[in-house]
Amino acid sequence: MEYKVNYISIGKVEDVTFNNQKTKKTAIFKEPFENKMYLSKTGFVEDQQQYKGHGGPEKAICFYSKDNYAYWNDIIDRLPKYAIFGENITVSGLTEKDLNIGDTYQLGEAIIQVSCPRQPCATIALRYGIKDLVKRMADNLKTGCYFRVIKEGYVSQNDNMKLLNTCKPQLSIYELNETRYKDSSNRERIEYILNHKGINEETRDIFNKLHKRLS
Secondary structure (H helix, E strand, O other): OEEOEEEEEEOOOEEEEOOOOOEEEEOOOOEEOOOEEEEEOOEEOOOOOOOOOOOOHHHOEEEEEHHHHHHHOOOOOOOOOOOOOOOOEEEOOOOOOOOEOOOEEEEOOEEEEEEEEOOOOHHHHHHHOOOOHHHHHHHHOOOOEEEEEEEOEEEEOOOOEEEEEOOOOOOEHHHHHHHHHHOOOOHHHHHHHHOOOOOOHHHHHHHHHHHHHOO
């Protein structure tokens, strides 16, 4: 299977003042790069991240589905064509329901693997001046996700994502979000997630805490 990559975007950390509030450093405003760029284990070489919770080997690439843009069109004024939530790759035909933990894809010369759901942050709400935007993302389960880089290489704007392997048993980003945000008392589902070999340390910590609450 091959999926259309609409945009690949990168950003620099800059001081931004949101709605006359306190200025903060952020790299949420991203733009497509020209030609090609090297994708390393920690992300595109010219992409910057401000916070520990953004970036790093387990969050080398931030993904958001182009299919989700239509949902936000009536909520966000002047919806951008790309990187609406600061994602690196905007892709058509793939949503949270299709992306499974451990699935691997070819992207240009690189090979990337689904690592974990994205946790929406307050900067997203500040960007658009919508106080409950983070809650809305959690409620509708359209959070996007992160990829780790298995093989480094050059990537161009013309490259699409090609599915190489689906991890078994399947555990989708949608299932993780649904359990966390809507079904957090379901012990069976939480234990299934905790027993899945593909979840990373951050995801395991989140669901371990949910599991302890049920004890």
